Amino acid sequence: MEAVSRTAQWTAAARALETERDDRLFADPYARTVADTIGFDLLERYAGAGTVPFLAIRTTYLDRAVVRAVAEGGIRQVVLLAAGMDTRFYRLPWPDGVTVYELDRPALLEAKAAMLADEPAPAGRERRTVAVDLTQEWTGRLKEAGWRAEEPTLWVVEGLLFFLPEEAVRALLANLSGHSAPGSVLLGDVISRAALLNPLSRPFMTALAEDGNPWLFGTETPERLLTECGWAVREVRQPGEDGADFGRWPYPVPAREVRGVPRSFLFTCYLPTGEENAA
Ligand SMILES: C[S@@+](CC[C@H](N)C(=O)[O-])C[C@H]1O[C@@H](n2cnc3c(N)ncnc32)[C@H](O)[C@@H]1O
DSSP states (O other), rough: HHHHHHHHHHHHHHHHHHHHSOOOOOTTHHHHHHHHHHHHHHHHHHTTTTTHHHHHHHHHHHHHHHHHHHHHHHOOEEEEEEEETTOOHHSOOOOOEEEEEEEOOHHHHHHHHHHHHHHOOOTEEEEEEEEEEETTHHHHHHHHTTOOTTTTEEEESSOOOOOOOOOOOHHHHHHHHHHTTTTTTEEEEEHHHHHOOGGGGHHHHHHHHHTOOOOOOSSSOHHHHHTTOOOOOEEOOOSSTSSSTTTOOEEEEEEEETTTTEEEEOOOOOEEHHHHHOO
């Protein structure tokens, strides 16, 4: 597995810890299996201000947004970009007829398939894995797997954008909006550029770079980035703000006007339908 793919085991380890709390926000009963020992080693190595509570908040925010998008928007095709060790296919309450596409590097998908080989697929839903490099053309592979561009899609880009250079981030987000039917939804997260540069982040950033998966991209203006890439922004939330706290965030949330603050942003975007455009 490539170095960057091991970070999927790191985030799975954080989900395992949340799952094992008495006051858990979600249950991911597969997380400990897919994290393996390396996930917990990385959790220790990348320990930093707020990593574990942030990952619990990110998972919870996205779980709820995913469930809402399929329930309210009637979306039946879900694409998890850089799915890593995400087990939402197994653990979320999907409506019948949903197809979940999991896109990631080939070695990660093979390792995950081996680890979950004994898990029966829940009834009424389908899971398809697609081996890709998201910095190259990949939509052809997704179409071959059965995805239909003319129907609305729920895209989830969780824990990926900071690994990519800015041109690749913009190309990916624009590619998604360009290939999405009206009514599609995009969920994900991005960090501030200050998070890359702040001296307090240095040990964490150095460890990531030493391991071969440096963080490269951040922005102070996620709304602008998303809009410029063709998306209508429904909301952007920092951990600790209303709708992205869940009783887990232990720090104050500095106002957006304060410059130079390491931040994470969770976002929900959509492509308006004809009716919304006309309104
Ligand atoms: C931090 S993990 C996040 C995984 C999962 N979305 C989560 O939140 O737990 C980053 C993931 O991005 C994947 N990844 C990184 N660069 C990629 C690329 N160019 N193409 C496809 N997947 C990539 C890695 O293999 C890894 O699974």
